[in-house]
Amino acid sequence: MTSWIAIGILGGLVGLDSTAFPQAMFSRPLVAGALAGLAFGDPARGMLVGAALEIFALVIMPVGASRYPEAGTGAVAAASAACLAGAHLPTQVLILLAVVFGLAWERLAGYSVILLRRENERLVARDTREPPTARGVERRHLGAMSLDLLRGAAIALTGALVGAELLRILGPLWALGSATAAGLLTVAATGMLAAMLPLFGGFRDRRIVFVVGLICGSLLLLLVS
Amino acid sequence: MFVRSFAIQGSWNYRTLIGAGLAFTLLPGLRALYRDEPERLDEAVRRHTQLFNAHPYLAPMGVGAVVMLEEEGESPAVIERFKAAIRGSLGTLGDRLVWAGWRPVCLVFAIALLLLGVRWWAVLGAFLVVYNVGHLALRAWAFRLGWRRGRGVGEQLRRSAVPQLQRVLSVVGAFVLGVVLPLLGSGHLAGARLALPWLLAAAVAAGLGARYGERVRRPIVVAIVGFALAGLLLKLVI
Numbered sequence: 001m002t003s004w005i006a007i008g009i010l011g012g013l014v015g016l017d018s019t020a021f022p023q024a025m026f027s028r029p030l031v032a033g034a035l036a037g038l039a040f041g042d043p044a045r046g047m048l049v050g051a052a053l054e055i056f057a058l059v060i061m062p063v064g065a066s067r068y069p070e071a072g073t074g075a076v077a078a079a080s081a082a083c084l085a086g087a088h089l090p091t092q093v094l095i096l097l098a099v100v101f102g103l104a105w106e107r108l109a110g111y112s113v114i115l116l117r118r119e120n121e122r123l124v125a126r127d128t129r130e131p132p133t134a135r136g137v138e139r140r141h142l143g144a145m146s147l148d149l150l151r152g153a154a155i156a157l158t159g160a161l162v163g164a165e166l167l168r169i170l171g172p173l174w175a176l177g178s179a180t181a182a183g184l185l186t187v188a189a190t191g192m193l194a195a196m197l198p199l200f201g202g203f204r205d206r207r208i209v210f211v212v213g214l215i216c217g218s219l220l221l222l223l224v225s
Numbered sequence: 226m227f228v229r230s231f232a233i234q235g236s237w238n239y240r241t242l243i244g245a246g247l248a249f250t251l252l253p254g255l256r257a258l259y260r261d262e263p264e265r266l267d268e269a270v271r272r273h274t275q276l277f278n279a280h281p282y283l284a285p286m287g288v289g290a291v292v293m294l295e296e297e298g299e300s301p302a303v304i305e306r307f308k309a310a311i312r313g314s315l316g317t318l319g320d321r322l323v324w325a326g327w328r329p330v331c332l333v334f335a336i337a338l339l340l341l342g343v344r345w346w347a348v349l350g351a352f353l354v355v356y357n358v359g360h361l362a363l364r365a366w367a368f369r370l371g372w373r374r375g376r377g378v379g380e381q382l383r384r385s386a387v388p389q390l391q392r393v394l395s396v397v398g399a400f401v402l403g404v405v406l407p408l409l410g411s412g413h414l415a416g417a418r419l420a421l422p423w424l425l426a427a428a429v430a431a432g433l434g435a436r437y438g439e440r441v442r443r444p445i446v447v448a449i450v451g452f453a454l455a456g457l458l459l460k461l462v463i
């Protein structure tokens with residue numbers, strides 16, 4: 001029960017942090033996943049799921065009025081599901097399925113953000129009928145933030161419940177083995193991470209530092225292998 | 226006002242964007258200015274709930290500058306023009322500096338630590354501390370600049386080191402990305418040693434990602450979901 005309360009609180013805070021307050025980045029999947037894992041006693045597993053979802057979220061830019069998946073609450077749901085359903089599944093299969101569930105759930109969370117923003121419009125931008133006063137603006141602004149907190153908690157809690165059940169039921173049906181699961185996850189994550197290069201200036205402009213980085217990474221790989 | 230500016234996006238909406246958040250953030254300053262004039266206070270609040278947008282970390286610059294203009298007794302029309310003039314710059318600069326620079330660099334670095342076997346709590350702590358040192362420093366700098374320079378913030382921004390900082394971050398980002406890719410592509414995230422075909426597939430995926438950027442996200446997501454479903458349904462079919 002304590003874990004579920006923690007997930008509710010974490011989901012609410014993560015939902016709030018992603019846009020409303022204070023954007024200190026504990027809503028990033030890497031962080032949110034680890035904290036969700038901590039709530040269920042396995043932060044390392046939570047962080048692995050979070051890190052994979054983070055790689056998919058890195059290229060998303062929250063610019064202007066763009067609409068995008070909400071990766072933070074999706075990561076809380078996916079990491080919780082992985083920790084709850086993970087006992088009987090190989091790690092690689094579990095992470096792959098949790099990531100796939102997280103990618104789906106973060107889209108749903110993204111739709112909830114759109115609904116909330118429309119509700120905010122009704123709440124704070126209806127000045128044609130009722131001119132805002134100082135106290136009124138404060139009340140409505142804090143009301144909008146409270147709604148966001150509740151939205152995040154609801155999305156994370158339902159996601160954790162649904163995800164855990166899905167992984168429990170579907171996990172044993174995985175027919176391709178652990179090596180395939182690890183391969184699929186690695187190929188997808190590598191492609192997604194490399195997609196960051198254009199954001200840093202692209203291969204043409206950054207080829208020297210990028211290749212030096214590749215060499216350093218390869219040497220590190222030899223050291224840690 | 227500085228503390229309130231952390232919640233400036235609290236009522237983000239598609240009509241006035243962070244307009245209501247700006248009014249909410251300005252309120253302590255406006256209350257101090259119009260202490261004995263409740264009607265002028267409400268009138269100022271009405272003006273500031275109109276459309277406004279900025280990157281959340283640079284919005285304190287607008288907050289500080291607007292309060293300065295209100296304090297100097299500038300006309301509402303001048304203040305509105307000023308707000309319209311700075312909102313584009315504050316948005317674009319912040320997006321480039323933070324969303325496309327500081328944040329991904331810190332996150333890719335944190336992923337590198339994780340792949341190198343650093344404990345989860347150390348990765349978490351390092352990321353949150355390093356990122357938020359930059360975050361808080363930027364917010365404080367922006368607020369102080371707005372507060373001190375008022376309408377001169379545009380000129381100050383043009384003279385600031387922000388563009389050079391963006392360039393440095395993109396160079397560092399490309400380097401860290403280069404370091405992480407071999408670690409990730411070799412299967413460290415999934416905790417497995419991969420066979421040669423998977424390593425080749427990862428190299429091809431990296432090439433496509435580097436070439437097409439964020440456009441690869443949708444095809445990759447569709448592919449991984451499709452393969453996962455196939456892997457689950459295979460047992461039912463066979």
